[in-house]
Amino acid sequence: MLQGIREARAAGEPVALATIVGVTGSAYRREGTRMLVRQDGSYTCMLSGGCLEPEIVEVARQVMQSGQPVRTEYNLDEEVMWGLGIGCGGAVEVYIEPLRDEPVTNRWLQALEQGETAVLATPLEPGLGRLFLSEAASEGALSDPGLEAQVRSTAHQLLTALQPRALTHVLRAGDGRAVPVFFDVNLPPAELLIFGAGHDAIPLSRMAVEFGFKVQVVDMRDKFAIPSRFPGAQVRLLRPERFAQALEVGPRTFVLVMNHNLLIDQSALTFVLQTPAPYIGLLGPRSRFTKIVDKLAKEGTPLTPEQIRRIRSPVGIAIGAESPEEVALSILAEIMALRRGYPAGFLNGLEGRIHEPAGAAR
Structure with missing residues (x-):
């Protein structure tokens, strides 16, 4: 994915990044899974077993044209998902955004390149800004100081956890409204x-x-x-x-x-x-x-x-x-x-989500 971003930027071509920001029930991939989409419809990496990608490519093309991010949900129930018999029984929420050449995004890509422990906090409502935080530095800001304080606190917990997971947290803005914030987490190799x-x-x-x-x-x-x-x-x-x-x-x-x-x-x-x-x-x-x-x-x-x-x-x-x-x-x-954070037991007969560790950092 990073190689694809480098090549697109060198050629001056727009690209969009699609990221899973929420999962309900069962799905092939978890929060934080990313997919890079090019203007010609080609893509690098996948968010599913192949069922979602054509639709995501079309939305990503619109995002590249409009310059505005889109948050959309895909139902994976086999009766709903075009009759393909996917049968996961869950839903995924995907955030599709144009990949801009700006300080916060560039700092995040640098962290990915270098295997740096870092968090990228993205409010899933427009106009609130974006925040990058690592163990030693930060980049960007949110327009709501109260929301930013909560984001920094949550990011600190993630940075100090053994194996934090990318997740969306619902936080409170200064005016009291609930704001979903996606925390993308990057860790160096264990x-x-x-x-x-x-x-x-x-x-x-x-x-x-x-x-x-x-x-x-x-x-x-x-x-x-x-x-x-x-x-x-x-x-x-x-x-x-x-x-x-x-x-x-x-x-x-x-x-x-x-x-x-x-x-x-x-x-x-x-x-x-x-x-x-x-x-x-x-x-x-x-x-x-x-x-x-x-x-x-x-x-x-x-x-x-x-x-x-x-x-x-x-x-x-x-x-x-x-x-x-x-x-x-x-x-x-x-x-x-x-x-x-998993008990390492048998999955046979387990009800509910199989990707739900006990006591996991959230």
């Missing part, structure tokens, strides 16, 4: 830090890269810490005493310890427990974790109850995994569920 470059780390690293993680693999053995074994990942040859100096672990860094060596695993756990990592997993049976806990206690550096609770052992989702590839799938499923 990080996966793997301690241990053994054979079973290879499928874990490969799958994580495919899922969009920024992967680091750390090992002290030069026969294992070979970049060619882990395509797409950064491979670090480090001894435990250098972990604190060489590794940066933040609040969105997921950690898996799988050295297959108790002493090195102990060193890795001791290090990451001093960081804000939201996930610390230890490969192996619970008895192995108990040995490490007991050894630390005997050495006079016992783990606190809170530290013990932070370490997930055994690691992964219970799917009967046996092969390294199956274990990798189990681990990444657990990380994805925790990252997005």
Whole structure:
């Protein structure tokens, strides 16, 4: 999409951006999904399985001609949606706007290009302005100071959440009227830090890269810490005493310890427990974790109850995994569920929305 925007701007061609800003019931994609539409009717990315795109293209052409954004709702019920048998049973609200060359939009596109943590707040009523906010700066303003204060407060909550979602919030303007504001959220890729470059780390690293993680693999053995074994990942040859100096672990860094060596695993756990990592997993049976806990206690550096609770052992989702590839799938499923606030249970028989995590940042 970003490449398409660059090419259109270089050619001086108008484009429109269609964004899902609301979902009721079931739909193929969630809030924040974007689609770029060109004047000739071609488009990049999709908002559905192909059923909505022709209609959105036509509306986008009108938007490019008029220069005015349009907010429209599409019913996905199979009896309503042109008899195509889509059968989602929900509806999506789409905001279609001309992509203008102006400071707030450009700052948002820059954040997308650079993988910056940022929020773009768009009141879905005309004439109120637009606001970009990142962890360090802001751009733009809203014409209603009271509304802007609420937008900034909501954006701050999103910026500090582990896995915030793009959503529309209904806020109150200064005159008391309800104003829907769409908060689009951009996050840098989640990080996966793997301690241990053994054979079973290879499928874990490969799958994580495919899922969009920024992967680091750390090992002290030069026969294992070979970049060619882990395509797409950064491979670090480090001894435990250098972990604190060489590794940066933040609040969105997921950690898996799988050295297959108790002493090195102990060193890795001791290090990451001093960081804000939201996930610390230890490969192996619970008895192995108990040995490490007991050894630390005997050495006079016992783990606190809170530290013990932070370490997930055994690691992964219970799917009967046996092969390294199956274990990798189990681990990444657990990380994805925790990252997005889902219980990781079966969907069979679930009533209501399947994309509704418990306690998710809204």
